[in-house]
Amino acid sequence: MTATAPADLVIRNARVFTAAAGDDRLYAGLAVTGGRITAVAAADAELDAHVGPGTTVHDLGGASVVPGLFDAHCHYNHGGMMVLRELVFPSHASLDEVLAAVDTFARDLPEGAWVSGGSWGSTLLPQLSSLAARARLDAVSHGHPVHLYDDSHHNAWVNTEGMRVSGMVVDGSGEYPEGTLQDPRTGELLGVLLERATDTVRTYLAQAQAPTPEEHLEFARKGIEVLNSFGVTGIQDALIREADLVTGHALEEAGELTLHISSCLWNPGPGRPGHDVAALEALADELGSDLLRTDFVKLALDGVPPAQTAAFEEPYVPSQQWGDHHCGHVTMDPAELVGVLRHNCENGRSTKIHCAGDASVRAAIDGFEVMRREGFADVRFHIAHGQFVRPEDRVRMAELDVVAEISPFLWYPNVIVSAISEVLTEERTARMHPNRELTDRGVLVAGGSDWPVEPLPNLWLGIAGLVTRADPGCRFPGTLWSEEALTVPEALRAFSLNGAVAARLDDEIGSLEVGKCADFVVIDRDPFAIEPAEIAGTRVLSTWFAGEVVYEAASVVPA
Ligand SMILES: [Zn+2]
Structure with a gap:
């Protein structure tokens, strides 16, 4: 199993969960060469054979290591854009809190710029579905077009200016796709757009803000x-x-x-x-x-x-x-x-x-x-x-x-x-x-x-x-x-x-096994020794990709 040539990197004195199928044991460390795992060791002593003059050795002091995590569904470009550019509020925010957030954000924007962001909780949907709610949104928009998506990102709440700028007929006299919510009496658009009814605004935004x-x-x-x-x-x-x-x-x-x-x-x-x-x-x-x-x-x-x-x-x-x-x-x-x-x-x-x-x-x-x-x-x-x-x-x-x-x-x-x-x-x-x-x-x-x-x-x-x-x-x-x-x-x-x-x-990737990429994470707690609820508070101390550190705690803390 183990190669005897000196490794580039040895991680020792750790508690390594490899995630290999059917193997729930914890290991003491890893050896890495050329960005790939060359040994997974049950005890530190086994790693000695992998240490040569050019080997970097990290003693983790008993810290826990797991494979680099895999997110089976994400939209990282959009996520990055949201972090950098958009108005972000928690999905448990109340309508008043959403409006306050828009008010503050819109105030400092250059003329004509959109307030884009989210995400409002789907539980707010009934509250947003009225002309009165649209009027409240307009009142805090400072003249800016506003487009806020829900927690599924499928649906949107848009102010009057936002609908107007993107070319929608707001008074109810147009042809509208299914999912365009209208006032039952006047037919006026409420600003709540479901699924494909968001296409007009999104297409406009995609072009105007490409x-x-x-x-x-x-x-x-x-x-x-x-x-x-x-x-x-x-x-x-x-x-x-x-x-x-x-x-x-x-x-x-x-x-x-x-x-x-x-x-x-x-x-x-x-x-x-x-x-x-x-x-x-x-x-x-x-x-x-x-x-x-x-x-x-x-x-x-x-x-x-x-x-x-x-x-x-x-x-x-x-x-x-x-x-x-x-x-x-x-x-x-x-x-x-x-x-x-x-x-x-x-x-x-x-x-x-x-x-x-x-x-x-x-x-x-x-x-x-x-x-x-x-x-x-x-x-x-x-x-x-x-x-x-x-x-x-x-x-x-x-x-x-x-x-x-x-x-x-x-x-x-x-x-x-x-x-x-x-x-x-x-x-x-x-x-x-x-x-x-x-x-x-x-x-x-x-x-x-x-x-x-x-x-x-x-x-x-x-x-x-x-x-x-x-x-x-x-x-x-x-x-x-x-x-x-x-x-x-x-x-x-x-x-x-x-x-x-x-x-x-x-x-x-996916597990820490010989031959796979040396993608792993050092974390601040042992998931097997604590109450499972405490796993939620896990802090990543360092993230390694192909045997190199790509993140270390305190260097980046996203808001
Ligand atoms: Zn998705």
């Missing part, structure tokens, strides 16, 4: 810096367009890509506006590399439950807006879905599908089943988010080798979970994320933050919550379906090895 290539790089650098600061050294970039690839490639060329990226090429579905899928695929073939993988495609089959755009088998709670029998609907028919899946499979690409309701989960699995029957065995299929999976579909996920990519952190009570319970009933909401059952059935469960849906990619909150099923922030009482809790090693693997396997990167 970042320059230099700004793109700046956002991406910040995104990587923040991820590294939480111990993340691998991600699935869950929805990418051409500019994201160009940026990632430029960072790789400059030696600044200090994490492994599995890019998911966005495909909005046949005949839908968006971008040129063929051009994106061609660019992906050209720019893809070991570090910047381009072998995944992202599709979406529905929206999100609080906006009642997620597709369910059973109806939502009756409402004035949607009536008594509203179930939401999937956005692609089976033939369309199979067509896109087959195209991806034939190109050797795996597919990740956004599915928030149990009906879209089922539709996705139906499509995956056809692909498996057609003989496509090597590609991976991900249900992204997948909070609601019906019992029979949990069995099918195991049979068809479908990955449960769980994101954001909705396996414990929080503001999004509360918003879901208002539209679905408490009873149905109490059956979210059957992680225990899926794991026991052999389904790969891989965790993601969906940053910036989670305000920061602090995966330690997600890890703690997988074990406790309780809010790590202690704002929301109780637990969510505690029978579905994972153990500490399982939760750590959900955010390391499992993500790497799900992204087809496990030959390289």
Whole structure:
């Protein structure tokens, strides 16, 4: 197992959890050469053989080490942009607090600049859906256009100036896509825009505020810096367009890509506006590399439950807006879905599908089943988010080798979970994320933050919550379906090895094993010796990528 040539680096006197499959033991240290692990040692004495005159030796004084974390669903460019440019308020902020934040932010902006940011809690949706609320937003905008997204980033609250500037007819006399909320008496737009109803404003913003290539790089650098600061050294970039690839490639060329990226090429579905899928695929073939993988495609089959755009088998709670029998609907028919899946499979690409309701989960699995029957065995299929999976579909996920990519952190009570319970009933909401059952059935469960849906990619909150099923922030009482809790090693693997396997990167990363990249994290506490709830407060002391330090505590503390 061990090489006897002197190593570049030896880490000793540590408590190393390797996350290797089936191995929950703790090791004393590692040897690293050329950025790869050359030995994993049970005792410090075994490492002596790896120390030569040129070896750097770090005695960690008993500190804990885990593999570099893997975030199976994040949007790091957008996250970096939010940290640098946008108005950020917590999703538990009240309407008054949101308005106060806009007031302060708008005051110092140059004329004509947008107030962009978020994210308001979905629980505020009923409060925002009135002309009175729109008037209050206008009153604190200081004449600026305002665009604020919700905690799912699918829906937006826009002020009158924002709708006007982006070309929407505000008085109700226009043609509007589904999801454009209007005053029931006057027809005037309320400023609340759901799903595709946000397209007009978003398209305008994307053009008017298109970042320059230099700004793109700046956002991406910040995104990587923040991820590294939480111990993340691998991600699935869950929805990418051409500019994201160009940026990632430029960072790789400059030696600044200090994490492994599995890019998911966005495909909005046949005949839908968006971008040129063929051009994106061609660019992906050209720019893809070991570090910047381009072998995944992202599709979406529905929206999100609080906006009642997620597709369910059973109806939502009756409402004035949607009536008594509203179930939401999937956005692609089976033939369309199979067509896109087959195209991806034939190109050797795996597919990740956004599915928030149990009906879209089922539709996705139906499509995956056809692909498996057609003989496509090597590609991976991900249900992204997948909070609601019906019992029979949990069995099918195991049979068809479908990955449960769980994101954001909705396996414990929080503001999004509360918003879901208002539209679905408490009873149905109490059956979210059957992680225990899926794991026991052999389904790969891989965790993601969906940053910036989670305000920061602090995966330690997600890890703690997988074990406790309780809010790590202690704002929301109780637990969510505690029978579905994972153990500490399982939760750590959900955010390391499992993500790497799900992204087809496990030959390289995900666990600390001989031959793999020396991506690891030194943390301030031993996750196996403390109450699981305390894992939420984990501080990363240093993050190592390919055997080099890429983050050290106190050098970067994101706000
Ligand atoms: Zn996402």
